[in-house]
Amino acid sequence: MTESGHDVEGCLACDLNNGRQDLPGGRIYATEHWTVEHCIGPFGVGALIVKPLRHCLHVADLTAEETAELGPLLQRSTSTIEAIVEPDQVYVCLWSHAGWTPGHIHFVLQPSWNKLSESHEKPGPSLQVDMLRSGATPPRDEVESFAKRARQFLAEAPAVTSGA
Numbered sequence: 439m440t441e442s443g444h445d446v447e448g449c450l451a452c453d454l455n456n457g458r459q460d461l462p463g464g465r466i467y468a469t470e471h472w473t474v475e476h477c478i479g480p481f482g483v484g485a486l487i488v489k490p491l492r493h494c495l496h497v498a499d500l501t502a503e504e505t506a507e508l509g510p511l512l513q514r515s516t517s518t519i520e521a522i523v524e525p526d527q528v529y530v531c532l533w534s535h536a537g538w539t540p541g542h543i544h545f546v547l548q549p550s551w552n553k554l555s556e557s558h559e560k561p562g563p564s565l566q567v568d569m570l571r572s573g574a575t576p577p578r579d580e581v582e583s584f585a586k587r588a589r590q591f592l593a594e595a596p597a598v599t600s601g602a
């Protein structure tokens with residue numbers, strides 16, 4: 439599973455794309471080349487994953503078409519999070535290096551709030567480490583409810599166009 443391809447069994451991102459792995463909330467949105475789903479990790483309700491449908495291991499390997507869809511999709515997905523859970527910031531990050539092995543790239547879009555300063559020492563990656571250590575995956579019913587609203591929002595929100 440180090441080769442890039444269209445569907446690699448045993449790759450968590452591909453398994454979620456193709457229904458071999460349980461995905462609370464289901465697929466929220468898809469473009470021709472990308473999919474949006476709720477994060478299955480411990481980053482709270484409202485954390486979304488944006489990833490290519492194709493098994494792709496490096497941002498540098500994205501095609502021109504995949505790249506063209508990415509900016510608008512990240513913008514629309516973060517506005518969706520903002521509209522539903524009203525965070526003070528939405529983190530957008532991509533590591534895809536679990537076990538020191540390049541994996542199917544996936545952006546994590548995570549809502550964050552200033553008030554988390556009361557329970558966490560530092561924001562950003564430090565907050566993510568805290569949340570990973572807690573291992574607290576969000577309640578399934580809340581994830582499903584968020585996914586339903588996000589699906590509706592993304593379907594109705596006008597696509598960002600390149601002006602003109």
Ligand SMILES: [Zn+2]
Binds near residue numbers: 445449450451452
């Ligand atoms: Zn994959």
